[in-house]
Amino acid sequence: MHELNWGLPVILYLFLAGLGAGAVTVSGSVLLRKGGFHDSRMDIARYGALIGPIPVMLGTFLIVFELGQPFRALNLFKMLNLSPMSIGTWALALFIILSGLYAICFIPRQATWPWLGKARRVLAWLCVPLGISVAIYTGVLLGAMPARPFWNSPILAGLFVLSALSTGTAAIMLMVALFGEKSAEHREGRENDQYLLVSSDALLLGGEMLVIFLFLMFAHLTIGDVRHAVEVILPGGSLASLFWWGVVLIGILFPFVMELFQVVPKLLYGRTFRSSLVLEVAVALSVLAGGFALRYIIVVAGQVTGPTTL
Amino acid sequence: MNDQEKPDTSRRGFVQLLAGGAVAATAASALGSLAPAGGAESTAKQSRIQYGMLIDTRRCIGCHSCSVACKAEFDVPLGVNKSWVEYTEKGTFPNVNRHFLPRLCNHCSEPQCVAVCPTGATYKRPQDGIVVVDSGLCIGCKYCIQACPYDARFLNPVTNFADKCDFCIHRVSKGLLPSCVNSCIGGARIFGDVNDPESEISRQIAANAVTVLRPGKGTEPNVYYIEADITEEAENSDGSYRVRVSTHRSIKERR
Numbered sequence: 078m079h080e081l082n083w084g085l086p087v088i089l090y091l092f093l094a095g096l097g098a099g100a101v102t103v104s105g106s107v108l109l110r111k112g113g114f115h116d117s118r119m120d121i122a123r124y125g126a127l128i129g130p131i132p133v134m135l136g137t138f139l140i141v142f143e144l145g146q147p148f149r150a151l152n153l154f155k156m157l158n159l160s161p162m163s164i165g166t167w168a169l170a171l172f173i174i175l176s177g178l179y180a181i182c183f184i185p186r187q188a189t190w191p192w193l194g195k196a197r198r199v200l201a202w203l204c205v206p207l208g209i210s211v212a213i214y215t216g217v218l219l220g221a222m223p224a225r226p227f228w229n230s231p232i233l234a235g236l237f238v239l240s241a242l243s244t245g246t247a248a249i250m251l252m253v254a255l256f257g258e259k260s261a262e263h264r265e266g267r268e269n270d271q272y273l274l275v276s277s278d279a280l281l282l283g284g285e286m287l288v289i290f291l292f293l294m295f296a297h298l299t300i301g302d303v304r305h306a307v308e309v310i311l312p313g314g315s316l317a318s319l320f321w322w323g324v325v326l327i328g329i330l331f332p333f334v335m336e337l338f339q340v341v342p343k344l345l346y347g348r349t350f351r352s353s354l355v356l357e358v359a360v361a362l363s364v365l366a367g368g369f370a371l372r373y374i375i376v377v378a379g380q381v382t383g384p385t386t387l
Numbered sequence: 388m389n390d391q392e393k394p395d396t397s398r399r400g401f402v403q404l405l406a407g408g409a410v411a412a413t414a415a416s417a418l419g420s421l422a423p424a425g426g427a428e429s430t431a432k433q434s435r436i437q438y439g440m441l442i443d444t445r446r447c448i449g450c451h452s453c454s455v456a457c458k459a460e461f462d463v464p465l466g467v468n469k470s471w472v473e474y475t476e477k478g479t480f481p482n483v484n485r486h487f488l489p490r491l492c493n494h495c496s497e498p499q500c501v502a503v504c505p506t507g508a509t510y511k512r513p514q515d516g517i518v519v520v521d522s523g524l525c526i527g528c529k530y531c532i533q534a535c536p537y538d539a540r541f542l543n544p545v546t547n548f549a550d551k552c553d554f555c556i557h558r559v560s561k562g563l564l565p566s567c568v569n570s571c572i573g574g575a576r577i578f579g580d581v582n583d584p585e586s587e588i589s590r591q592i593a594a595n596a597v598t599v600l601r602p603g604k605g606t607e608p609n610v611y612y613i614e615a616d617i618t619e620e621a622e623n624s625d626g627s628y629r630v631r632v633s634t635h636r637s638i639k640e641r642r
Contacts, residue, residue: 080638144527145527152506152525155524158507161503162503162505162530222499385619387617
């Protein structure tokens with residue numbers, strides 16, 4: 078086996094930064110949604126804003142200390158070049174600052190001062206594109222290297238964005254389920270929130286399934302380096318069981334089917350949306366576990382495989 | 388060990404400090420330098436010195452003089468190598484053969500490590516085409532190590548910076564040969580300017596069938612081989628044709 082130059086801190090960073098950036102992006106999008114913003118959606122925007130920056134900062138802390146000499150990381154700010162890591166560093170730094178401010182704006186539940194609501198909206202306009210950038214650059218970073226055939230695919234960045242948004246949505250889902258308003262008069266608003274989150278997450282998981290299918294199919298149909306590399310996650314490969322059980326089954330299929338069960342009655346037959354706390358928590362946790370397993374598989378698989386001929 | 392790069396480093400540092408104040412200016416200059424080369428620039432690319440190496444594997448006896456000389460020259464820490472030799476053993480007794488493949492950084496004309504470096508710490512020297520690491524800027528992110536298709540880079544366990552062969556700049560700049568060339572007892576290594584058609588290396592490249600490693604990766608390596616045996620262990624998959632690739636490096640796999 079090749080030695081792993083990028084280990085657990087990097088894997089955790091990819092997962093946590095994606096989760097946080099996804100949560101803030103979802104929060105900002107819900108806040109800015111034209112005409113559809115009711116008080117009932119406030120919980121989504123608020124919890125997304127409040128929890129988003131924390132995992133991003135934690136992940137950044139992990140990769141900076143992974144360097145061995147943390148203060149060396151300041152060299153990254155001496156220049157901006159076309160390296161995905163350089164662009165990503167600047168995007169990440171801006172995102173941490175602005176999403177931090179965005180989170181502070183949400184500490185008071187109600188926008189008691191008129192400028193606070195405006196500040197929230199301005200920061201949301203900035204945080205949504207930055208959140209997408211933070212979620213996408215890691216996929217571009219890994220995909221940029223012909224020396225790593227497993228990663229060297231433009232679709233990897235797409236997979237990372239979808240996974241970031243779906244783990245971010247799941248984190249908000251978990252927060253709303255655990256800490257959201259539970260009193261009887263908020264019941265309808267809360268169910269509205271959960272419906273929006275669950276249906277969006279189902280859509281994102283569907284997208285992930287499509288991207289994974291395309292990734293596997295193209296890799297399998299080609300010959301040479303890429304096919305050889307992707308064999309590591311196909312049945313019989315050393316990472317196959319974690320990929321198929323952890324990512325596909327627990328991370329995508331189980332929550333996707335559960336979410337469809339919740340969403341379809343309202344979506345197709347106009348029935349009232351019903352949900353249960355246990356189901357919400359189980360779905361959210363399985364999406365989060367699957368998101369981590371996906372980053373783990375991709376980071377490890379890219380490093381244990383290489384070009385086949387010298 | 389990187390003292391020899393100091394004058395160049397400080398100039399770069401100065402330019403970057405100037406640019407550091409204005410991120411936009413830096414971005415503009417970075418974009419400008421990466422823009423497709425015009426006529427003038429491509430002429431400059433052709434006329435400048437590009438050091439390269441030609442390794443005649445027919446003359447290599449696998450003695451590791453190069454590996455040891457390199458270790459001694461740079462005090463390379465245990466477990467990592469800037470220069471190493473791979474053994475390829477194949478066949479079934481009595482029809483067996485063993486080939487040696489000396490390896491080092493290819494000082495590519497299109498170095499992927501340079502393209503991915505986020506701080507500009509690794510760069511291709513314009514004056515002689517040697518790819519170097521500026522330890523003053525390197526943050527040890529290991530991106531270049533991932534990006535190198537030849538596994539020529541490693542994280543120096545003592546300094547925590549990316550490290551690799553630099554064609555012995557400190558010797559070459561004083562008119563000496565790189566340490567591995569100097570110590571090669573078979574005379575298997577020829578070092579010189581591949582852009583100068585009159586140099587010994589250019590004449591040998593013109594006169595022999597030469598190959599580079601992984602030409603399909605588009606890196607345009609400047610280390611050439613005569614009769615390099617690039618058989619892989621994967622070719623052994625049905626078991627009928629025995630192949631074993633081994634090396635003294637701690638990283639046993641080829642990449």
